Amino acid sequence: MQGQMAISYFNEMYQGGEIRAPYSRLEGWQREMPSELRSLKQAEAEALFRRIGITFAVYGEGGDPDRLIPFDMFPRVFTHLEWLKLERGIKQRARALNAFLCDVYGGGEIVKAGKIPGKLVYQNEAYEKSVAGIKPPRGVYSHIVGIDLVRTGPDEFFVLEDNCRTPSGVSYMLENREIMMRMFPELFRQNRIAPVESYPEVLRRTLASVAPAKCDREPTVVILTPGHFNSAYYEHSFLADLMGVELVEGQDLFVEGDFVWMRTTEGPQKVDVIYRRIDDAFLDPLCFRPDSMLGIPGLMNVYRSGGVAIASAPGAGVADDKAIYTFVPDMVRFYLGEEPILKNVPTWQCAKDDDRGHVLDNLAELVVKEVHGSGGYGMLIGPRATKDEIALFRQKIEEAPENYIAQPTLALSTCPTFVEEGIAPRHVDLRPYCLVGDRVELVPGGLTRVALNEGSLVVNSSQGGGVKDTWVLAE
Amino acid sequence: MLSRTAENLYWMARYLERAETMARLIEVGARMHLMPDTADGYRSEWESILHASGTAEGFDRKYGEAVERNIVSYLFFDRENPSSVASCLSSARENARIVRTALTLPVWDALNSAYQELKQIQRTPRSDLEIGDLTEWTNKQTALVQGTMAATLLRNDGYDFLNIGYHLERADNTARLMDVKYYVLLPDADYVGSGLDNYQWMTLLRAMQMHRSFHHAYGGEITPRKIVDLLILNPACPRSLHTAVQGATDHLHRLSRSYGSTTEAQTKVRGLLGELAETQVSDIFDEGLHEFLERFVGDVAAVGSEVSRTYLGGSRA
Numbered sequence: 001m002q003g004q005m006a007i008s009y010f011n012e013m014y015q016g017g018e019i020r021a022p023y024s025r026l027e028g029w030q031r032e033m034p035s036e037l038r039s040l041k042q043a044e045a046e047a048l049f050r051r052i053g054i055t056f057a058v059y060g061e062g063g064d065p066d067r068l069i070p071f072d073m074f075p076r077v078f079t080h081l082e083w084l085k086l087e088r089g090i091k092q093r094a095r096a097l098n099a100f101l102c103d104v105y106g107g108g109e110i111v112k113a114g115k116i117p118g119k120l121v122y123q124n125e126a127y128e129k130s131v132a133g134i135k136p137p138r139g140v141y142s143h144i145v146g147i148d149l150v151r152t153g154p155d156e157f158f159v160l161e162d163n164c165r166t167p168s169g170v171s172y173m174l175e176n177r178e179i180m181m182r183m184f185p186e187l188f189r190q191n192r193i194a195p196v197e198s199y200p201e202v203l204r205r206t207l208a209s210v211a212p213a214k215c216d217r218e219p220t221v222v223i224l225t226p227g228h229f230n231s232a233y234y235e236h237s238f239l240a241d242l243m244g245v246e247l248v249e250g251q252d253l254f255v256e257g258d259f260v261w262m263r264t265t266e267g268p269q270k271v272d273v274i275y276r277r278i279d280d281a282f283l284d285p286l287c288f289r290p291d292s293m294l295g296i297p298g299l300m301n302v303y304r305s306g307g308v309a310i311a312s313a314p315g316a317g318v319a320d321d322k323a324i325y326t327f328v329p330d331m332v333r334f335y336l337g338e339e340p341i342l343k344n345v346p347t348w349q350c351a352k353d354d355d356r357g358h359v360l361d362n363l364a365e366l367v368v369k370e371v372h373g374s375g376g377y378g379m380l381i382g383p384r385a386t387k388d389e390i391a392l393f394r395q396k397i398e399e400a401p402e403n404y405i406a407q408p409t410l411a412l413s414t415c416p417t418f419v420e421e422g423i424a425p426r427h428v429d430l431r432p433y434c435l436v437g438d439r440v441e442l443v444p445g446g447l448t449r450v451a452l453n454e455g456s457l458v459v460n461s462s463q464g465g466g467v468k469d470t471w472v473l474a475e
Numbered sequence: 476m477l478s479r480t481a482e483n484l485y486w487m488a489r490y491l492e493r494a495e496t497m498a499r500l501i502e503v504g505a506r507m508h509l510m511p512d513t514a515d516g517y518r519s520e521w522e523s524i525l526h527a528s529g530t531a532e533g534f535d536r537k538y539g540e541a542v543e544r545n546i547v548s549y550l551f552f553d554r555e556n557p558s559s560v561a562s563c564l565s566s567a568r569e570n571a572r573i574v575r576t577a578l579t580l581p582v583w584d585a586l587n588s589a590y591q592e593l594k595q596i597q598r599t600p601r602s603d604l605e606i607g608d609l610t611e612w613t614n615k616q617t618a619l620v621q622g623t624m625a626a627t628l629l630r631n632d633g634y635d636f637l638n639i640g641y642h643l644e645r646a647d648n649t650a651r652l653m654d655v656k657y658y659v660l661l662p663d664a665d666y667v668g669s670g671l672d673n674y675q676w677m678t679l680l681r682a683m684q685m686h687r688s689f690h691h692a693y694g695g696e697i698t699p700r701k702i703v704d705l706l707i708l709n710p711a712c713p714r715s716l717h718t719a720v721q722g723a724t725d726h727l728h729r730l731s732r733s734y735g736s737t738t739e740a741q742t743k744v745r746g747l748l749g750e751l752a753e754t755q756v757s758d759i760f761d762e763g764l765h766e767f768l769e770r771f772v773g774d775v776a777a778v779g780s781e782v783s784r785t786y787l788g789g790s791r792a
Contacts, residue, residue, distance in 0.1 A: 050591060051584055228573045241576040252479050263478045265632060265786045266734050 010153050010413040011425050012076065022077040022473055023416075025190050030074065030416070030423060038073075038418065041183055045071050048179050070466035071176060073183070076415045076428055076448040083194075083472040086149070086157065086432070087442050089341030092332060094145040094434040097164055097319045099335035100328075101141035105132050105315060115334050116327045121318065128280060128315030130287060134304055136313040137210040138438060142320075143275075143311040144170075144203070145434040149342070151413040158345045158410065160429065162328065164320040165312050166277050169447040169467075170433050171235040174199060174242075176469040177445070192474040194444035199433070200242035203275075206437035211272045212306045214258075219272035221245045222262065224253070226278045226294050236277050250278075255298030258307045273309045280314050322371045322405050323349065346408060350401040359406040360397065363390045366406040368397070381457060383409050412457055415468065417450055427451045429459050430470065444472035476632055480574050482787040484633050485640035487570035491586075491617055492641055494563035496648035498613035500524050501550050501560075503655060503682040505606045507675060508543060521546045527655040530558055544601075551609055552597060560613050564593055567620075577633045581623040589616035632733060635726040639782060642726070646719035646775045650768045652679065653706055676702050683714050703764065704756050716771060717751045723778065724748045730786070740781040747774050 013023040033041075049068050078086070103110050104121050105128075111118040121127060146167025148160040177196055181188055204221060211219035225236040227249050240247035252262050253271065261268035276283065282292040287300040302308050318324060326347050329340040348355035348366075359366060363382050370378040380393040397404050414425035432446035448468040449459035459465040507520035522541045525531040530549065533556055538545040551560045568590040575583055596604070596612070628634050656675060676697055680686040685705065692711065693701045707716045724744045731737045759767045 051587060052580075228569070233572075234575075237573075237575040246477050246480075247576050248477060249479065252477055263788075265476050265478055265481045265636070265730075 009411050009425070009427070010151065010156075012151070012413050012415045012428075014416075015154075022079045022082075022471075025187070026075065026077070026416075029184075029187060035422075041073060042418065044183060045073060045179055048182070049175070052175065069172065069461045070452060071179070072417050072426075072450055072452070072466050072468045073180070074416050074418055074423070075180065075187075075469045075471050076430075076450075077191075077471045077473065080473055080475045083444055085341065087444075089157070090145075090147050090432055090434050090442055091440045092336065092338060092341055093147055093159065093162065093328060094142070094436050094440055096328065096331040096335050097145060097162060098140055098142055098436055100331045101164075101313075101316055101319050102135065102139045103335070104318065105134065105141075110331065110334050113334065115330045116324070120323055120327075124318050124321055124323070126280075126315075126317035126321050128318070130300065131304075131313070131315045137212055137309050140210055140311075140436050141313040141316040143206060143210065143436050145436060146431050147342075147434065149430045149432070150345075150410055151428075151430070152411050153413075157342060159328070159342050160345060161322065161325060162320040163431075164316045165279070167431065167433060168232045168235055168277075169431055169449075170199065171238045172467050173433070173445055173447045173470065174238075176447075176467055180469040191471065194472045194474050196443045196445040199443045200239060202435055202441050202443065203239070204243040204245065206435040206439075206441065207273045207275055207309075207311055209437035209439075210309050210311065212309050214306055215272040220270060221273040221275065222248045222253075222271050224248055224250070224274050224276040224278060226282070230277075232277065245275075250282075250292075250294045250296050253296045253299075255296060255302055258302060258305055260296065260299060260302050260308045271308060273311065275311045280317065283310070283314060322347075322369065323351075326405075345410060348406045350397050350404040350406065355406075356397065356401050359404075360394060363394060365409060367409050368393055368404055368406045371403050371405060379458075381409065384455075384457075409457070412451075415448070415450065417452070417466075417468075419452075419454075424454070426454075427457050427459065428468070445470045476577070478787050480577050481633065481636040482783070483570040483574040484577060484637040485782070485787065487567050487574070487586075488637045488640035489644040490563045490567035490570065491620055492644040492648060493558060494560045494567065494613060495617040496644075496652065497528065497550055497558060497560045497563060498610040498617075499652065499682045500528050500655070501547060501606060502610040503652070503678055504546065505543075505610075506678045506681065523655050524550070527651050528558055529651070530556055547606055547609075548601075560609075561593060561597070564590055564613075564616070579623070579627040581627045582620065585616075585620045585623045589620065592616070632730060635730045635733075636786070638726040639723050639730075642719045642722035643775055643779050643782075645714065646716050646723070647772055649683070649706060649714050649716055649719065650772050650775070652683065653703075654765060654768045655679065656764075672699075673697055679706075685712065685714060688712065700756050700760070703759055707759065707767075708751065708754060708756065717748075720744065720748045720751055720775075727782070738781075738785045740778065740785045743781050744778045747778060 013020055013026070019027050046068060049071060100110065108118070108121075110116050111121060142164035144167060146163035146169070148163065149157050150160050151157050173196060207221045208219045221243070222245055223236055223240045223243075225233060225247055227233065230236070237247050246262065248262055253260055254263070254268075255261070256268070260271045260274070262271050278294050281288045282294040284295045284297060284299040285292045286297045288295070299308070300314070303310055303314070326344065326349065329344055332338055332340040348359050350356045350359055359368070363380070364385070366382045368380040368382070380389060382390065412427040412429065415428045416423045417426040419426070428448050428450045430446050430448055432442060435441045448470040449461070450466045450468055451457055451459045451464065452466045453464045456464060461467075501524070504521050504524040521543060522531070525534050525541065525546065528550065534541070534546065534549050537555065538549065549556050549559065553559045554562055554565070556562060568586050571578060571583060571586050592612075596609070624637065628637070656679065676699060677686060680689050680702065683706070689697070689702070689705055692705060692709065705712050705715065709715050710717050710721060712718060727741050727744050731741050
């Protein structure tokens, strides 16, 4: 069976002709839904999304700037027990990542102990030398940790990547739920589904808990957005609204004395915590990119002197770099003295001679990713690639091996999904959002992304991905 | 509140009102155009609409000849014309989108639905679209948004900025609508008081939905003096210049109370209101209606820039 070996995928609903328990009530629901009602509901869902204004613009693709991310009505379900384990694993990982950031901008114990090569950390593009030695409030660098997970079996979960900067998509988690509750209230009566609606309030509390020590009153929290042309602007305004905080652009803030102020109709008002949704490079034109129009000149000076907290803290990106990813299980052991609950996907570093040899010999079976790439771009999926594509990647890897890593092609689990012909299995992943402040918290749910094209393993919305409501059943 | 948020609310309201006015102008044009053929020496009714809306230059550059179909395209659909109904609605929605957090869901919903429907209309073949349907649709949409604002918005400073924008725009727009008359009749003063003259005044009243109210308020013959009194000086008329300036004054006053300080914006708008309160119809005709309106539009613009300078720049200490 050379080459054409059929991979068997874990179907989260159907196992060996049986229906897995968490999905038991959904079987009847979908079977009894007449196809006309289904199309009606699908149209209703789309109309709701459009009316609410959730749209997603993809840079450089042109076309409709108000494009919707396709929403699939078939929910993805976890049992209470499955979630308990995931929750422990996710929180553990979020704690370890923050401990790592504190360490590498402080004493660098993990490097001294020989657990991670210093070169990978200190010469990493995402390592921000200008904040070395600064300890942010409560030692938290990454306040919102998005951990991308895939599943390959009943008890097999793998972390695909960590997102320690500004993971997006949480508005979909909340809106998908709202829309499902509006369209199928009976499902929520029949199934006991843990609510996710507390997320904005937990986020606000988390951000307020990391206000600088200099702040002696109820902290003023703001969300900093690049502006309404940004593809995630809807999410920024949505969160600001639900948290009851101002949504600001760089031009709305300025530095005077030891603090950051926002321009209001009643004059300047002091800002204590900035939840920024812009990259480090754009934060402060005096410190980073001088051509940045999005940032606030002088912000980094105020940050360094403890006048304002920034979430995520500048420099947090070094923890979610794809080259650092390999070492996260070591971080868990090193800082927490615990065994990692969530597994990494085995990863080969093309920069290492041995690894590169293995990768080049097995390109047709592997997934190759750019170390700094994101959004599913610059990626090779060996089993689905043409000879030319493989040859192209071979050449790319040989030219700049340090830019690439490779992983086995994972047999991503599938979840039933509404397609033209009825119901069919489609591959899914999961992004939960872990909040880190004075406490580490996780609302029971996350964003399930689904690859809508048959056989596709790419769930990114820019490449034919959709989203689903994600249920965690109560005990 | 953030200065930029206040600015977006202010402009959202202005664009919304402007869209409505543009639709009303199209209605005036279409009605006047239904008149029996007018004598030589008149400018075309449609041309007068272009002049009154300040879009004549842009139209000339693009089309040249003032043909109804082209004018309706330009005034309703054309995105190159920043004052077209389509442009105004898009700008209003864009401003609203930026400050979603300062609006309620029903307001956003109404405005966004209008925008989505507009896109549908733009895909409809022009031959299937009646001018009357277009203007009626616009009026209905703006009324819906206004209704949700009145019914659901918190009466805070944001509400004041929104209303300041709305009233200043309405003051400006009513003045411009009235000025259409000036452009239509300019070539020959002999027509003043003729049947044609009265027909045009009626059309104007109709476009502002004020023809019934006129009879309730004044009765008898329709005369330019009564109409000028209604649309400029009468505080009972919802579209009059006096009512609009009164509205802007009230909301600026509310702001100065909640912020605990008075600025040049309040001083300016009170000056304008005081002047209107003391003006008699005869004063307006002595000055010349066109001259009066032109001066008034300038004064309203001055209040607008004072509001921008004082509150929307965020520099006030």
